[in-house]
Amino acid sequence: MSTITTIKDKAQQLGTATLDALQPVRTAALASFDQLGVPAVKHEEWKYTRISQLFNQSWQLGVDHSNTDADWQAFRLPEFETANELVFINGVYNEAASTVRSAGLVVLPLEEAAAGEYAQIVSKHLGHSGKYLKDGINALNASFMVGAVFIGVKRSTEIEHPVYIYNITDGRTGNVFAQPRTLVHVAANAGVVLVETYGSIGVADHFTNQVMELVVEQDARVEYYKIQNDTSRSSLVSTTHFRQVGKSYVHAVTISLNGAMVRNNLNMVMEAEHCDSNMYGLYFTSDSCHVDNHTIVDNAKPNCLSNEYYKGILDGSSTGVFNGKIFVQQDAQKINAFQSNKNILLSDDANVYTKPQLEIFADDVKCSHGCTVGRLDEEGLFYLRSRGVTEASAKSLLLHAFAIDILDQIRHDALRAYVDQLISERLGT
Amino acid sequence: MLQIKDLHAGIEGKEILKGINLTIRPGEVHAIMGPNGSGKSTLASVLAGRSDYEVTGGSVEFLGKDLLDLAPEARAGEGLFLAFQYPVEIPGLSTINFMKTAVNEVRKYRGQDALDAAEFLKLMKEKMSLVNIDKNLLTRSLNEGFSGGEKKRNEVFQMAMLEPKLAILDETDSGLDIDAIRIAAAGVNAIRSKENATLVITHYQRLLDYIVPDFVHVLYNGRIVKSGGKELALELEETGYSFLKNEMNIA
Ligand SMILES: Nc1ncnc2c1ncn2[C@@H]1O[C@H](COP(=O)(O)OP(=O)(O)OP(=O)(O)O)[C@@H](O)[C@H]1O
Ligand SMILES: [Mg+2]
Numbered sequence: 001m002s003t004i005t006t007i008k009d010k011a012q013q014l015g016t017a018t019l020d021a022l023q024p025v026r027t028a029a030l031a032s033f034d035q036l037g038v039p040a041v042k043h044e045e046w047k048y049t050r051i052s053q054l055f056n057q058s059w060q061l062g063v064d065h066s067n068t069d070a071d072w073q074a075f076r077l078p079e080f081e082t083a084n085e086l087v088f089i090n091g092v093y094n095e096a097a098s099t100v101r102s103a104g105l106v107v108l109p110l111e112e113a114a115a116g117e118y119a120q121i122v123s124k125h126l127g128h129s130g131k132y133l134k135d136g137i138n139a140l141n142a143s144f145m146v147g148a149v150f151i152g153v154k155r156s157t158e159i160e161h162p163v164y165i166y167n168i169t170d171g172r173t174g175n176v177f178a179q180p181r182t183l184v185h186v187a188a189n190a191g192v193v194l195v196e197t198y199g200s201i202g203v204a205d206h207f208t209n210q211v212m213e214l215v216v217e218q219d220a221r222v223e224y225y226k227i228q229n230d231t232s233r234s235s236l237v238s239t240t241h242f243r244q245v246g247k248s249y250v251h252a253v254t255i256s257l258n259g260a261m262v263r264n265n266l267n268m269v270m271e272a273e274h275c276d277s278n279m280y281g282l283y284f285t286s287d288s289c290h291v292d293n294h295t296i297v298d299n300a301k302p303n304c305l306s307n308e309y310y311k312g313i314l315d316g317s318s319t320g321v322f323n324g325k326i327f328v329q330q331d332a333q334k335i336n337a338f339q340s341n342k343n344i345l346l347s348d349d350a351n352v353y354t355k356p357q358l359e360i361f362a363d364d365v366k367c368s369h370g371c372t373v374g375r376l377d378e379e380g381l382f383y384l385r386s387r388g389v390t391e392a393s394a395k396s397l398l399l400h401a402f403a404i405d406i407l408d409q410i411r412h413d414a415l416r417a418y419v420d421q422l423i424s425e426r427l428g429t
Numbered sequence: 430m431l432q433i434k435d436l437h438a439g440i441e442g443k444e445i446l447k448g449i450n451l452t453i454r455p456g457e458v459h460a461i462m463g464p465n466g467s468g469k470s471t472l473a474s475v476l477a478g479r480s481d482y483e484v485t486g487g488s489v490e491f492l493g494k495d496l497l498d499l500a501p502e503a504r505a506g507e508g509l510f511l512a513f514q515y516p517v518e519i520p521g522l523s524t525i526n527f528m529k530t531a532v533n534e535v536r537k538y539r540g541q542d543a544l545d546a547a548e549f550l551k552l553m554k555e556k557m558s559l560v561n562i563d564k565n566l567l568t569r570s571l572n573e574g575f576s577g578g579e580k581k582r583n584e585v586f587q588m589a590m591l592e593p594k595l596a597i598l599d600e601t602d603s604g605l606d607i608d609a610i611r612i613a614a615a616g617v618n619a620i621r622s623k624e625n626a627t628l629v630i631t632h633y634q635r636l637l638d639y640i641v642p643d644f645v646h647v648l649y650n651g652r653i654v655k656s657g658g659k660e661l662a663l664e665l666e667e668t669g670y671s672f673l674k675n676e677m678n679i680a
Pocket of ligand 1: 440445463464465466467468469470471472481514
């Protein structure tokens with residue numbers, strides 16, 4: 001039986017067997033996956049990221065995770081003692097391992113949220129990313145929505161400690177395919193810091209297809225960090241879909257340091273006036289690591305500001321892909337949208353594909369974009385070395401200097417120190 | 430301490446230095462003057478170890494070692510310092526962080542213990558007041574957006590921090606106002622000693638009023654065509670380089 005057939009069978013089992021409020025959503029998503037299939041290389045959005053090859057191998061789905069015990073703890077982020085921690089193992093929320101401390105933070109199984117107090121929010125927003133990501137991968141995640149979570153931040157509350165989200169895969173019984181799903185609702189005038197990270201247990205191939213959708217209401221503030229430093233046998237499609245439905249502020253930083261094939265979709269849908277959003281990213285890859293950042297900014301209303309800045313350092317035979325789309329709809333006047341992507345290639349075998357895509361239908365807008373691909377600055381290298389700095393240290397000083405304006409965007413001190421440490425290890429300092 | 434013998438060097442097959450001979454002993458100050466494009470900066474770069482230039486002949490001995498055999502950082506470790514004519518801008522790296530690394534790597538090379546944070550701060554303060562440089566400048570990205578004079582002052586500050594045995598100053602005076610020249614010269618003079626030497630590349634006699642040279646050399650078309658005492662600089666200021674063409678024709 002082919003991998004796709006096995007996956008569909010499993011989705012059907014879960015979809016029909018689990019009679020909860022999400023059952024119709026899963027069923028529709030499966031039909032959609034059936035129709036769309038897995039994107040091939042000729043699919044414009046997947047040109048450089050050959051996701052279809054992951055569907056040529058066999059995966060275990062819906063693996064029992066209950067005895068993953070304490071192994072996930074190796075991936076804990078700094079100051080976890082005071083943080084809120086949500087643990088997904090093989091795509092399924094593990095309540096026993098998770099801790100919700102902060103007042104004003106609500107964490108519920110998604111199907112429960114869909115049936116109760118948050119029913120309207122769920123029905124209005126769940127699956128919105130599918131409008132922007134018309135590929136089978138997004139639909140596939142939705143067809144497996146079991147063990148998904150709703151995260152609510154109550155009106156006018158500032159969540160004091162960050163919310164750490166661990167996407168763990170346990171491959172000790174073989175290759176594992178996991179599909180975590182979350183819907184986040186940040187109510188009016190609330191503020192929250194969310195941090196997502198990824199970890200693999202066991203020697204196997206790991207594949208995570210994750211979707212997080214976030215709804216940001218009037219005057220709400222969200223800081224979102226994504227830290228990826230998984231194993232070279234761990235592939236990931238990570239979709240983060242923001243919907244700014246009121247005047248609000250989003251600050252997103254994506255740091256990608258390792259993985260097999262990593263695809264990030266970051267969408268910023270600005271549906272209200274005076275929205276403000278930042279999208280920063282740093283990918284620092286080596287060996288055969290492949291990191292693809294696809295971003296979409298959709299301006300539907302006037303007077304919004306988006307600021308996007310991604311930087312890449314590519315070593316070994318690694319590959320970086322950056323694709324930044326900016327849509328400015330007809331009524332969205334007085335938009336400021338900035339985009340920049342800068343890359344340094346450290347080796348002849350490394351590759352980068354960068355492409356800005358602007359589609360502007362309003363006339364009074366300020367958009368700028370630019371991309372560069374270069375080498376490490378030889379002049380700078382000689383300057384530093386002439387002052388007694390060894391070649392290796394000079395390289396790492398220059399690379400750190402290149403990365404620092406992205407690292408500076410990590411405003412949470414402990415997390416910044418943690419990422420700095422990972423970068424230092426990579427730079428060998 | 431520095432012995433350059435029949436040094437030939439060039440770039441992409443084009444010969445720029447065509448047989449340089451120069452000996453610098455401890456305690457001496459040498460000045461090199463000469464028209465634009467004569468090879469002054471090339472000589473400085475070859476001594477500092479810039480790899481773009483290919484040495485095609487001759488030798489350079491520095492404190493008993495074959496200088497041309499050493500990596501740029503080892504040359505600095507041995508005590509060579511080049512103040513660049515055009516200092517490089519490095520966004521994202523502050524002078525302070527750069528100097529922390531440089532000072533400690535040079536100390537390591539010299540077999541000295543690394544300075545801890547407090548010791549480093551003390552050294553920095555001392556050198557900052559010596560060259561009268563503002564702390565703000567040192568916390569900013571290296572040379573990025575610095576004025577011409579600020580870049581040069583930063584070069585002198587770095588020189589003071591690294592305490593070289595042989596300092597090569599490539600047009601450190603250009604872009605400096607007269608007060609800054611005085612301060613830069615004070616910086617150079619402060620690290621002058623019986624053991625240390627200085628090689629000043631300049632177009633102007635002005636700097637040499639403050640850093641008084643023992644020898645002045647004229648570099649022209651890749652060769653040192655004339656050497657003399659400090660009065661040679663005064664003479665050049667008067668007559669310019671037009672005499673060179675005549676002399677060269679005779680020779
Ligand atoms: N990287 C290079 N590539 C090509 N030519 C070079 C390079 N560096 C130097 N040259 C050439 O070598 C010659 C000497 O240049 P150099 O910079 O050493 O002159 P200089 O004496 O320092 O001049 P100035 O007084 O203008 O600073 C010039 O003709 C210059 O164009
Ligand atoms: Mg010059």
